[in-house]
Amino acid sequence: MRRFTAALFLLGLGVMIAAIYQHIDFSNTAVNAGQAINAVAAEETGAANFVTSVVLAYRGIDTLLELTILFTAAMIGGMVLGRRRVDAPRDPDAGFILRTGADLLFPLLLVVGLYIILHGHLTPGGGFQGGVILAAAFFLPLLARPGITLIDQRVVSLVEGLAGATFISIGLLAMFDGKEFLTPLLDKGELGALISAGTLPILYLAVGIKVGSELAGLLAHLAEAEALD
């Protein structure tokens, strides 16, 4: 009975979606805020990757909030899973191959992550994608050698706090300058050069470090959570 009602409900939903789809007007896809941004972004922000311009400049506050969501989620994750007991059983040590692989991959992932972050205003990629790779870099050793403390927890909380604070502080700096919060500062430079687009690369670096540390923290919390028995 339950399945039947559910199926009926979904069928109705499908029909409704089809009806809505029939009404969608595809003719005006060229008139939108995004195209207006495309026309002026290179001039206003100096970043060759317009998605980066939108993420960090035009919709910078969204990104700040998104970082805050990750920060909050990591904090709550730590609170929910709690501290593990000292005598709690650990996962068995991983094999030689994984250990060596992790050792070899660590610097490589670090470099790749930073590269992707620092080229975020020029090529696809940026703080989020690079941050995930950084998180993977710091999580891999934990997977290979369960129980090691790669970085002191205090350093992690300091870094993630400072990375978020940097983002806001750059925004506040603009206010001291008499501009609006989060206005991009510094020289825009030459379009396509590594050092260009003013504060955007710095912001993306903060984003990357923040994303990396929060995600690594979340992963570590989950991996360190005590097993059921």
Add this chain to the structure above:
Amino acid sequence: MDILDSNTILYIAAFGLMLIGISGIVISNHLMRIIFGIALLEAGANLLLMLSTYHEGAAAPIIVDGNVPAMMADPVPQALVLTAIVIGVGILALALSLAIRVQRAYGTLDMREVRLKLEQEISADAGIDMPSSSEKPADIAKVPLNSVVQQESGS
């Protein structure tokens, strides 16, 4: 292939993912399936957002070596979806953490059972004896009305 231009196919993918996700949330009781369902629903919504201003033949919104394409894709939905994906993973991690704790406390991930045990726990904390009905989930609306009135008036 005339009726199935790529726009239609992509929209079918978006709405299809959303429908499958909703059905996962509505039909199943197991928490992991529900979380999978939410992830699928989110994926569908992200794709829908992405398609909102998709225009065939547009180039990616990146200037490479100073060549400005004649028409570039809309960067705004891309930024929005980027944000939505990251938000999604944060909430996913939170859901999984909570799932681990709830399973440790209640020994189950069946959401009906979790709800039942939650109701029992709340009632026990409040010092109310719940009518022990094991065959159906304890729903507040299903607490026998008469017993409440009698108890209240009789005391």
Add this chain to the structure above:
Amino acid sequence: MEVVVLVVVIVMLLSAVAVLLFKDFLAALAAMSVVSLGLSFLFVVVRAPDVAMTEAAIGAGLSSLLFALALRRLGLWRGQ
């Protein structure tokens, strides 16, 4: 191109159904990764390389890792 997109979409939708139907959660997780990878491909098709990268890294990579860790802690990992 349309044929490729069509095939990817079909595979994606089938895996999405499989996520909900597979009894084994590890298999469901694998199907979920297929959905994410398919989505990532579709993002490339609609000219969104940034999002495609993010979806591949976060949707297919990180989320799967989170799921795998959680499944292990929840005792839903096959063979445990």
Add this chain to the structure above:
Amino acid sequence: MNLLVLMIALPLLTAFLLSSINRLSTFAARVIGPLVLLATAAIGLSVWPQLSAAPQAIQWGGFQAPLGITLYADQFALLFALAMTIGTLLLWPRSTENQLRSSSLALLLAGTGSGLALSGDLFNIYVFYELMTVVSYGLIASRGTSGSFASTLRYLVISGFGAALALAGIALVYQATGTLNLAQLAQLAPEKLNNLQGFAAFVLMLVGFGVKAELFPVNMWVPEVYATASSRVSALLAGVVSKLALLIIMRLLILVFHQPEALTVLLVLGILGVATGELAAWRARDLNRMLAFSSIGQLGVMFIALSIPGNAGIFAALAVMVHHLFLKPSMFLLAERWGGSIKALAGAAKTSPVGAALFVLLSLSLIGVPPLPGFWAKLLVIMPMLALDQPLYYFAAFVILAAASLEANYLFRVVMKLYEKEPAATPHNAHATLDLATAVFLGAGLVASVFMLVPLADRLDGIAVQASDVSTYIQTVAPQPLEAGRVQ
């Protein structure tokens, strides 16, 4: 440059740095949160007088309107931003185990709530809303009991579902109009969103943002969460956070969605919310869940008020919202020590006479006994509905009146217990002084409002008129028109 931005930025900054500050000095970490909120509240209050003349628009990052994100500050938005900041200050979480995290979360809640009220961009609203949701998960779970984890999880599932639907709604809106700026949407909506697509987007967003506003089909989380969270958190969620979600729905209704069907949907869901909420509250046997269900009913009344077309509906909804803003938090605070079953409350008035007297007063206002403000708020809702002369609105008025009698029934059941002569088996706790003081403060505000009903009503009417003024909104934000892109 506008200082209002600091209402959002400063609490976030402090929350980021709180754990580092704690390493330097525990004392500083304890006091800096309330101090920052005091400062942001002062900023908000200092801007308030300017807004009655003209609302202000702030462009984040200094980009022109539809390209960047706009912050729109009118009295309506600032009122609720201030309510969020001051409410968090009054209901500052006091958790022994997770004090540091709770403080961070409270700061985040205040900043996010203010931002949500002030935001003028559809997707920005979504992100603020999501952040507020995540923060509320943390506040609920900070209790640390297994029940609080389970209720958070159920809340998360419902919210996750709603948020994804809201995102789909935003996708439909952006598809039709190509913009996310509310002012520009207000310009384009009559032409582009007055159709099935617009209606679908409205329903999706209503479900998404309705989760927090305790809208009828997506409010299953309410009784569980309010029963398991600490009562300060319940007071915040029921009192302030739900109003912010309602504010978003109001803004969308005023600016973007003008379909008559939208109002009907709201009316029907509101009636169902009132009916189910009040009936469940009548059946509840413990105070926390009774208050939770009655809050669903109150929110239902607000949805009904919203469904009244024109300025009268906005005014009525605003009045009910402000009334509830004062009333519900103090009721939850009183319930802190009376959490058990209602039967066990017998004779509680003896140990806590002030609390019991305050509870009677609040109950009377909730039911709507003249001359308390609750009566006038309900009158404001019912009068324009009767004037509309439509069967569904007559029915809604009847439901509200019937709900009032139900409320009278179950609240007096509690009051009778409180003043019962024979003592209960277990002795009661007296209220914590701080809880009681806060509750009395809020209750005193309620009583004070009786003596200045006319100026207060004028003020609220002014706020409602300003909030429903679409052309001022558009002129203040002044979005530049979009032109066709470079399509060959």
